[in-house]
Amino acid sequence: MRHEDLVAAEEVCDTALDDVAAATSFRGDPEPAQRSAERKNRWIQRTRAFLESDPGGCWVAEGDVGVVGVATAVVRERLWILAAYATRRGAQGRGIGKLVLDAAESYGADCDRALLASTNDPRALRRYHLSGFDLHPQFEFGGCPDRSALPAVRGLRDGAAEDREWIDDLDRSLRGGAHGPDHALLAPGARLVVADDRTGYAYVSPGYVKVVAASRVATAKSLLWECLASSSDDVRIPNITSSNRWAIDVGMQARLSLRTQNYLAVRGMAPPAPYIHDTALL
Numbered sequence: 558m559r560h561e562d563l564v565a566a567e568e569v570c571d572t573a574l575d576d577v578a579a580a581t582s583f584r585g586d587p588e589p590a591q592r593s594a595e596r597k598n599r600w601i602q603r604t605r606a607f608l609e610s611d612p613g614g615c616w617v618a619e620g621d622v623g624v625v626g627v628a629t630a631v632v633r634e635r636l637w638i639l640a641a642y643a644t645r646r647g648a649q650g651r652g653i654g655k656l657v658l659d660a661a662e663s664y665g666a667d668c669d670r671a672l673l674a675s676t677n678d679p680r681a682l683r684r685y686h687l688s689g690f691d692l693h694p695q696f697e698f699g700g701c702p703d704r705s706a707l708p709a710v711r712g713l714r715d716g717a718a719e720d721r722e723w724i725d726d727l728d729r730s731l732r733g734g735a736h737g738p739d740h741a742l743l744a745p746g747a748r749l750v751v752a753d754d755r756t757g758y759a760y761v762s763p764g765y766v767k768v769v770a771a772s773r774v775a776t777a778k779s780l781l782w783e784c785l786a787s788s789s790d791d792v793r794i795p796n797i798t799s800s801n802r803w804a805i806d807v808g809m810q811a812r813l814s815l816r817t818q819n820y821l822a823v824r825g826m827a828p829p830a831p832y833i834h835d836t837a838l839l
């Protein structure tokens with residue numbers, strides 16, 4: 558992938574993901590929204606950052622109409638992460654996806670762990686299974702938390718630059734790799750909350766819990782409660798695997814609505830816990 562491919566690559570991913578969202582949505586779901594200019598821009602900024610940090614993990618396939626396939630992956634120490642993966646609308650199921658995924662996977666050949674967040678697309682799930690991934694269905698909470706259920710939470714504060722070192726160590730123990738340069742992508746528009754005793758951290762943006770990571774379940778619960786307290790009234794907690802029952806407990810106590818949504822795919826590791834991952838940066 559080159560910088561000049563970014564706009565076309567975003568378009569390929571955008572339309573492919575829209576199609577999957579429309580094809581796999583539940584009855585009664587709102588119409589999947591077109592990606593806003595801001596979201597498109599965020600995708601481009603993020604992928605531009607990957608081109609700087611991990612150029613060997615970023616691939617496109619080109620056809621007569623330009624970019625027809627995209628796969629972007631990053632390596633964070635022992636861990637390979639697939640951040641984006643799509644084949645152009647109308648060109649799927651013809652082997653392009655295998656081509657770009659193989660290229661992105663070869664970049665992580667030295668990693669003994671791999672993580673990715675999958676859509677419900679059966680073609681994607683087939684590709685990941687064939688690549689040796691274990692697929693774990695995920696839950697998602699949504700709705701308006703019952704403010705009267707929010708407990709008083711102690712021992713948390715806003716995070717700062719000097720917290721990065723222990724946060725990196727915590728991510729190493731949970732995932733096999735620190736987030737490194739990805740903190741710069743997680744931080745914009747989000748609040749970093751940390752535990753005073755250095756047992757966990759979370760990124761929360763208005764209406765959306767991005768990451769919760771902890772070495773103790775009690776800390777993970779406190780962090781998630783704090784995310785709900787500081788978020789807007791309509792909130793989503795995506796990417797909860799069954800290894801994270803503590804998050805289900807919190808969401809239920811907050812009277813949020815639970816549903817299944819997408820998959821976590823892991824290779825060489827179990828689903829991280831206590832951990833709620835970011836969809837692209839895991």
Ligand SMILES: CC(C)(COP(=O)(O)OP(=O)(O)OC[C@H]1O[C@@H](n2cnc3c(N)ncnc32)[C@H](O)[C@@H]1OP(=O)(O)O)[C@@H](O)C(=O)NCCC(=O)NCCS
Nearest residue numbers: 573643644649650651652653654655675676678679680681
């Ligand atoms: C997932 C995706 C990138 C794969 O790319 P692709 O070009 O379609 O992939 P390939 O053709 O290499 O492989 C698809 C596989 O699924 C199979 N397949 C096609 N339709 C299928 C279906 N309805 N159900 C199950 N498998 C199906 C194909 O036969 C092929 O398997 P095979 O190589 O063993 O024959 C592409 O389908 C896509 O853009 N999907 C929408 C976006 C998305 O969900 N991306 C994943 C983000 S995590």
